[in-house]
Amino acid sequence: xxxxxxxxxxxxxxxxxxxxxxxxxxxxxxxxxxxxxxxxxxxxxxxxxxxxxxxxxxxxxxxxxxxxxxxxxxxxxxxxxxxxxxxxxxxxxxxxxxxxxxxxxxxxxxxxxxxxxxxxxxxxxxxxxxxxxxxxxxxxxxxxxxxxxxxxxxxxxxxxxxxxxxxxxxxxxxxxxxxxxxxxxxxxxxxxxxxxxxxxxxxxxxxxxxxxxxxxxxxxxxxxxxxxxxxxxxxxxxxxxxxxxxxxxxxxxxxxxxxxxxxxxxxxxxxxxxxxxxxxxxxxxxxxxxxxxxxxxxxxxxxxxxxxxxxxxxxxxxxxxxxxxxxxxxxxxxxxxxxxxxxxxxxxxxxxxxxxxxxxxxxxxxxxxxxxxxxxxxxxxxxxxxxxxxxxxxxxxxxxxxxxxxxxxxxxxxxxxxxxxxxxxxxxxxxxxxxxxxxxxxxxxxxxxxxxxxxxxxxxxxxxxxxxxxxxxxxxxxxxxxxxxxxxxxxxxxxxxxxxxxxxxxxxxxxxxxxxxxxxxxxxxxxxxxxxxxxxxxxxxxxxxxxxxxxxxxxxxxxxxxxxxxxxxxxxxxxxxxxxxxxxxxxxxxxxxxxxxxxxxxxxxxxxxxxxxxxxxxxxxxxxxxxxxxxxxxxxxxxxxxxxxxxxxxxxxxxxxxxxxxxxxxxxxxxxxxx
Numbered sequence: 001x002x003x004x005x006x007x008x009x010x011x012x013x014x015x016x017x018x019x020x021x022x023x024x025x026x027x028x029x030x031x032x033x034x035x036x037x038x039x040x041x042x043x044x045x046x047x048x049x050x051x052x053x054x055x056x057x058x059x060x061x062x063x064x065x066x067x068x069x070x071x072x073x074x075x076x077x078x079x080x081x082x083x084x085x086x087x088x089x090x091x092x093x094x095x096x097x098x099x100x101x102x103x104x105x106x107x108x109x110x111x112x113x114x115x116x117x118x119x120x121x122x123x124x125x126x127x128x129x130x131x132x133x134x135x136x137x138x139x140x141x142x143x144x145x146x147x148x149x150x151x152x153x154x155x156x157x158x159x160x161x162x163x164x165x166x167x168x169x170x171x172x173x174x175x176x177x178x179x180x181x182x183x184x185x186x187x188x189x190x191x192x193x194x195x196x197x198x199x200x201x202x203x204x205x206x207x208x209x210x211x212x213x214x215x216x217x218x219x220x221x222x223x224x225x226x227x228x229x230x231x232x233x234x235x236x237x238x239x240x241x242x243x244x245x246x247x248x249x250x251x252x253x254x255x256x257x258x259x260x261x262x263x264x265x266x267x268x269x270x271x272x273x274x275x276x277x278x279x280x281x282x283x284x285x286x287x288x289x290x291x292x293x294x295x296x297x298x299x300x301x302x303x304x305x306x307x308x309x310x311x312x313x314x315x316x317x318x319x320x321x322x323x324x325x326x327x328x329x330x331x332x333x334x335x336x337x338x339x340x341x342x343x344x345x346x347x348x349x350x351x352x353x354x355x356x357x358x359x360x361x362x363x364x365x366x367x368x369x370x371x372x373x374x375x376x377x378x379x380x381x382x383x384x385x386x387x388x389x390x391x392x393x394x395x396x397x398x399x400x401x402x403x404x405x406x407x408x409x410x411x412x413x414x415x416x417x418x419x420x421x422x423x424x425x426x427x428x429x430x431x432x433x434x435x436x437x438x439x440x441x442x443x444x445x446x447x448x449x450x451x452x453x454x455x456x457x458x459x460x461x462x463x464x465x466x467x468x469x470x471x472x473x474x475x476x477x478x479x480x481x482x483x484x485x486x487x488x489x490x491x492x493x494x495x496x497x498x499x500x501x502x503x504x505x506x507x508x509x510x511x512x513x514x515x516x517x518x519x520x521x522x523x524x525x526x527x528x529x530x531x532x533x534x535x536x537x538x539x540x541x542x543x544x545x546x547x548x549x550x551x552x553x554x555x556x557x558x559x560x561x562x563x564x565x566x567x568x569x570x571x572x573x574x575x576x577x578x579x580x581x582x583x584x585x586x587x588x589x590x591x592x593x594x595x596x597x598x599x600x601x602x603x604x605x606x607x608x609x610x611x612x613x614x615x616x617x618x619x620x621x622x623x624x625x626x627x628x629x630x631x632x633x634x635x636x637x638x639x640x641x642x643x644x645x646x647x648x649x650x651x652x653x654x655x656x657x658x659x660x661x662x663x664x665x666x667x668x669x670x671x672x673x674x675x
Contacts, residue, residue: 017326021319041280045269048282052295053267055209056286059293062190066107067155067172070187073102073111074174083115083176083183099124106188113176114145114185121145148173149182157290208275209295211286216241216255219291242294247273258283262292272296412448415480419448422483425490427456432658435468435540440657442636450652451475451482451533452602455493459502459539467541469497470658472600474554475533476574478652489533492516505537505550506586513552513575520577532576536600542660545593550586557599557626558591565623593660599626604651610643617643629657 073079082088082095095113103111103124112123119135135142148156158171172187211220217239218226230239243252254270261268262285272281279298286293358369432439435456445452452474459467471493475485489512496511512535520531534553541547549556551570558566568591573583601622608617625639636655 025319045280045282048269048280048295048297049267051207051209051297052282052284052293055293055295056284059286062107063157063170063172066188066190069102069105070172070174071155073099073188074176074186076102079113079186080176080178080183083113083117084178086115086118086120096130100128103128103188106190108188108190110189112185112187112189116149116182116184144171144173145185148185149175152182207295207297209293210242211291211293212242213291214259216243216259218242218245242274245275247276247278259292415448418480418483422449422453422486425487426454431456432656435464435470435542436658437661438631438659440631440633440636440655442633442640442653442655444640444649445478445652446604446649447479449480449483451478451485452604452652452654453486453490454654454656455490457494457497465542467502467539469493469537470540470600471535471537472554472602472654472656473533473535474602474604474652474654476531482652485531485533488516488519492519503539503548504588505539505548506588509535509537509550509552509571509575509586516575517577532574534574534603536570538598538600540593540660542593545660546590547593547598548588548590550588552586554600554602556589557601557623559597559599559626559629561595563627565627567623595661597629597631597657597659597661599629599655599657601655602651602653604649604653605640605655608640608644608647608650608653610645610647614647631657631659 076098078091078094078098082091085091099111099113099122103109109126109128110124112121114121114135121133121135123131125131135145137143137146144158148158152175154175156173158173170190172190173185174187176183176186208222210218210222212218215236217236218230218241221227226240233239242255243249246252246255251272254272258268258270258281262283265285267282267284269280269282271278274281274296277296277298279296281294281296283292283294285291429441432441432454441454443452443454452472455469455471455473457469458464459469473486473489475482475489477485492512492515493508496508496515500508500511516532534551536549536551536554536556538547538549538556549568549570551568553570553572553574555570556568558568560566568589570589571584571586573579606617606619606622609615610617621643629635636657640653
């Protein structure tokens with residue numbers, strides 16, 4: 001009977017394993033096929049996006065440098081004086097010297113000036129020779145001059161391809177103005193043939209890049225015949241466009257959808273049949289040239305399903321081999337020992353805990369037999385000593401719980417004491433009340449201690465009205481980590497302000513960033529430690545009715561009597577000990593205080609989630625609230641709690657409103673002012 005059952009188990013095992021194997025192969029094969037195809041598509045999209053972004057970056061790097069220099073030329077006082085009095089020989093001589101100096105700085109050694117009043121156009125080419133001509137509104141090739149001036153744009157670009165020398169030149173046109181009057185244009189011409197060649201020359205099989213304008217006309221392409229044709233044809237409709245190289249005219253809507261996405265500032269990808277190849281096409285905008293950069297990728301050349309065929313064959317062969325070997329050894333190594341083990345297990349189940357199963361060999365069945373013996377021994381011991389074991393474990397749990405409670409109380413008391421220390425470095429609210437005729441201070445930490453702080457220091461403690469420093473700071477992190485950063489930041493401010501000029505907040509912030517870089521980048525973990533804070537720093541001069549401010553990552557909002565809100569953004573990047581890229585310099589902003597209310601608010605307010613959709617509060621909603629702000633602390637609290645609703649507070653919040661006037665304008669004041 002046991003033999004019959006053994007063979008029955010073997011047959012069922014073989015049939016079940018074969019069926020399971022077939023199902024597994026089918027499911028795994030389908031899943032692998034879908035995943036591989038998805039992986040190929042995702043890799044292709046990522047590669048196409050990186051390719052098109054790289055092309056745009058190459059073009060932007062060249063143009064940005066030349067554009068900055070061209071804008072400086074257009075703002076030159078020497079050039080403007082000459083354009084206002086073109087026939088003055090002395091001014092002409094000085095202007096030509098200035099233009100000559102700028103020409104040597106331009107990459108292509110080329111500069112030009114066009115004067116609207118006389119319609120004269122002066123161009124200094126790469127050979128240094130001056131070419132002068134008169135612009136005519138009726139001449140088609142001169143239309144760019146008048147259109148660039150009439151558009152009123154400070155800077156514009158014009159891409160011109162010369163078929164005779166097979167080069168492209170971008171003309172950078174900067175508007176020259178004086179007292180609001182448009183005097184003409186100044187700028188340079190940049191030959192970017194080599195740059196464009198690198199962009200459009202596809203390195204690797206199945207990939208190509210092109211530049212197109214907003215109508216789809218091809219501006220740069222690896223096929224020089226397309227470039228030559230578009231240079232010769234004057235009518236826009238007759239030029240070769242991206243629609244002409246589509247394999248299917250019905251795919252025009254895909255190109256238009258890609259353009260719409262690029263206009264929205266995105267890099268978009270879609271599957272498209274282009275130039276005889278069906279693959280992925282990515283598009284992004286090049287705002288400098290008012291054009292699009294297009295990169296197409298043949299995914300079959302990049303990566304295909306057949307590349308994974310050896311892996312699939314190896315996987316299938318391994319599964320089949322495993323089934324054969326398992327079947328061969330099952331009878332000898334498993335089924336026979338399993339019968340004996342089953343009989344012994346039934347006896348143990350009947351309560352014969354003193355049974356000992358013979359253990360032979362060192363395979364898995366032997367290990368299982370040994371486990372049965374251990375199980376029988378432990379069950380016997382547990383049965384005899386269960387009550388004592390329960391009492392012992394209960395006692396140990398109580399002791400552990402008491403230790404945890406004690407530890408938790410100690411930690412909580414330590415954090416509360418740290419909170420008292422942190423509160424001591426914060427100025428008392430009555431000090432703020434002495435500084436400003438009207439103010440509102442809303443301060444709510446997420447935890448016992450936090451990373452937001454307010455800083456005040458007098459230039460002359462004996463005469464507060466001579467001036468004082470006022471700063472709102474939002475350190476990275478919250479809780480204990482944020483509190484430690486506030487301590488360090490407060491110490492740095494005290495040290496640096498005491499040794500710095502009292503009218504240069506930008507210089508103070510520069511020195512603080514150097515100080516924090518040295519303080520947080522000297523340990524063994526400096527590669528992983530990156531910390532800093534947002535700050536708005538104001539130096540207030542009440543008697544002079546002015547403030548000087550600078551900031552990093554924290555804007556200063558200004559409310560006028562009319563209720564209009566303006567923003568002094570300061571530097572976009574926060575103060576950090578390390579930056580991936582060198583941030584922009586700090587700048588001082590001097591502002592008159594009469595009739596204005598000022599706001600410094602940490603990002604815990606605008607980042608708070610709530611409302612109907614659970615979204616962040618946001619800057620737009622904050623400006624609307626500040627426009628109607630009634631000047632009370634309760635208004636801050638009500639607005640914050642109203643929007644937050646049942647959502648947990650995400651971060652520490654500090655909001656300070658202050659005014660040097662006796663009252664803060666209300667909505668009624670703003671309306672009466674407008675009337």
